[in-house]
Amino acid sequence: MEIEIATIGGYEEVGRQMTAVRAGDDIVIFDMGLNLSKVLIHDNIRTEGMHSLDLIDMGAIPDDRIMSDLEGDVQAIVPTHGHLDHIGAISKLAHRYDAPIIASPFTLELVKGELEEEGKFDADNELIAMDPGETTSIGDSGVLDLEFVNVTHSIVDAINPVLHTPEGAVVYGLDKRMDHTPVIGDPIDMERFREIGREGEGVLAYIEDCTNANKKGRTPSESVAREHLRDVLYSMEDYDGGIVATTFSSHIARVKSLIEFARDIGRQPILLGRSMETYSGTAKQIGIDFPSDVEMVGYRQSIEQTFERIMNEGKENFLPVVTGHQGEPRATLTRMGRGETPYELEDGDKVVFSARVIPEPTNEGQRYQAEKLLRMQGARIYDDIHVSGHLCQEGHYEMLDELQPEHVIPAHQNMSGFSGYVDLASNQGYKLGRDLHVTSNGNIIDLV
Numbered sequence: 001m002e003i004e005i006a007t008i009g010g011y012e013e014v015g016r017q018m019t020a021v022r023a024g025d026d027i028v029i030f031d032m033g034l035n036l037s038k039v040l041i042h043d044n045i046r047t048e049g050m051h052s053l054d055l056i057d058m059g060a061i062p063d064d065r066i067m068s069d070l071e072g073d074v075q076a077i078v079p080t081h082g083h084l085d086h087i088g089a090i091s092k093l094a095h096r097y098d099a100p101i102i103a104s105p106f107t108l109e110l111v112k113g114e115l116e117e118e119g120k121f122d123a124d125n126e127l128i129a130m131d132p133g134e135t136t137s138i139g140d141s142g143v144l145d146l147e148f149v150n151v152t153h154s155i156v157d158a159i160n161p162v163l164h165t166p167e168g169a170v171v172y173g174l175d176k177r178m179d180h181t182p183v184i185g186d187p188i189d190m191e192r193f194r195e196i197g198r199e200g201e202g203v204l205a206y207i208e209d210c211t212n213a214n215k216k217g218r219t220p221s222e223s224v225a226r227e228h229l230r231d232v233l234y235s236m237e238d239y240d241g242g243i244v245a246t247t248f249s250s251h252i253a254r255v256k257s258l259i260e261f262a263r264d265i266g267r268q269p270i271l272l273g274r275s276m277e278t279y280s281g282t283a284k285q286i287g288i289d290f291p292s293d294v295e296m297v298g299y300r301q302s303i304e305q306t307f308e309r310i311m312n313e314g315k316e317n318f319l320p321v322v323t324g325h326q327g328e329p330r331a332t333l334t335r336m337g338r339g340e341t342p343y344e345l346e347d348g349d350k351v352v353f354s355a356r357v358i359p360e361p362t363n364e365g366q367r368y369q370a371e372k373l374l375r376m377q378g379a380r381i382y383d384d385i386h387v388s389g390h391l392c393q394e395g396h397y398e399m400l401d402e403l404q405p406e407h408v409i410p411a412h413q414n415m416s417g418f419s420g421y422v423d424l425a426s427n428q429g430y431k432l433g434r435d436l437h438v439t440s441n442g443n444i445i446d447l448v
Contacts (some may be wrong), residue, residue: 001143001166003448005205006070006220007439009033009062010174010412014360015085017174017412018062018093019207023165025072026139029097029144030161030172030207031079031370034088035060040328045188048114052092061089066442072101074147075139077125080159080174082110082279083250093117096140100126102136104148106157109282125315132159133189150189152179153224154389155250156288162196167448168204169196171403174412175209177219178395183226183253184289190402197403204448206405209412211390214420218394225387226257229354232382233258237265242315242349246325246333246380247386249275251282252290254354262319263381273323274298275333303316303332307342316348324365325355334366337373347378354385376445393424400428407447409437 001024010017015035021028038060039045043284047055056062067074074097079087087107088290091114095100103109108129115123130136132150148159151385153175163170171193180187195201212219236243245262255271262269277298283290297306313333320343322334333351335341345351351374357367371381391399400408408425410418419439430436437445 001448003027003165003167003170003204004070005042005170005207005409005445005447006066007409007411007441007443007445008064008066009383009441010085011439011443012414012441014211014358014414014417016060016062016089018064018089019172019411020070020074021163021170022069022070022072023144023163023167023170024141026140026141026144027070027072027074028163029074029077029099031086031174032077032089032093033083033085036084036088036194040366042248043363048117050118051323055089055092061092063442064093066364066444068357075198077101078146078161079103079107079111080161080172081153081155082107083155083175086174087111087114090225091123092121094125095121095123097125097149100128102128102130102242103313103448104132104159105158105286106288107131109127109286110279113278113282132157132186133192138163142417149192150186151176152182152188152253153177154248156185158251164200166201166203168201168406171203171206171405173208173399174205175211175390177391178398179221181221181223183222183257185375193371193399194402197405203405204405205407205409205416206399206403207395207409207411208399208408208421209390210418211412212392213396213413213424214417215392217392219390219392220387221255222387223355225254225385227255229254229385230261232352232385233261233265236350240316240352241346242343243267243319243352244333244336244350245319245321245352245354246323247354248277248325249273249323252279252288255280258319258321258354259294262321267319268317269294269319270310271296271320271321272303272306275323276321304342311344313344315343324370325353326358327368328364329366331342334370334373337370337377345374345377345379349379350382351379352382352385356384356386396424397428400425407435407437409439409445
């Protein structure tokens, strides 16, 4: 059976992930993501009403026109998890393909929200929920199976999809870390990865997220970040001024920890911001282990009214958890720094960043500016209370040992970001141009 892999997006940058695997006459697409920095660099741009071709020209979504070079029919669109760099282009591209969207339950609910908000295209793709650990048949040949392997990441319900073919398995390894003690959900299923590497024809190809491939050591568990956060917030228990926290809205485990520790120190947590309401509301809706009684406020006018209430009742009684950890210009925390909300920051007030800056120039510049603004208001910054959602070098070595893939394809980075992975894969016996394929957007790799 002929096997081809089209590296469509995410092979020259962090963002707009999209990969297609052709096995015989059947094609499976993994991820359709957005490069958010290409959107944020423009003021007041709204992608909902934009045409896909304009977004492709901006570099904001994958250029999927290379799909016409693959001879076969798309049988499934499979997002790995609910981050926008993996699902943010589905509303712009999925309607082009007569194929169902198959995802884990939490991811699928987020995809539904993206499709409902779309203002330009009307996608009627069937939406199919599949749990981690399950397998389904793909295409008409009867020889292809799609399996979801449970992984841990900075969002719940993340999976690594595996396409089982007669020539071996194609493992799409974006995005994950090896967390054996997660705050929410099950640990990463390393036992299943080990089995896949040793059963049948083994692993034909492994496509790997290289975000932290230049970092030595091992990525800590989310439970480490939870204890760090507990220590920071407990140290503020006797402070009688304002405390504000920010983190990734999609990081349900971290938001849950913030809610619990706010209550432990006698403050009422309130989630403020549209994306906070979206992700946490979705988690509650599908029954994820998340506090059911926390207040969520999503829209600008309601946020302003909530801030007025906080100021009237006393900042010392509340802990707002707000959007804006990357310094996004329109996010709640950035507006607080500019003095555009009723919440008055004063000398000594605490701002807790339970997030790191995404290593990309737009984010780094915006975050720097936001922190400057907050400090000008007198705020004290608590930074980097976080652990990454991506493997560092020792995790990559372990995945190669368990899967023993015939071919390896680095993804989710630019060329300099691939360098660490090329070194470690070379140490494991892989060779550039033979079985280690450093590629770019818009290429097709012939494996069989």
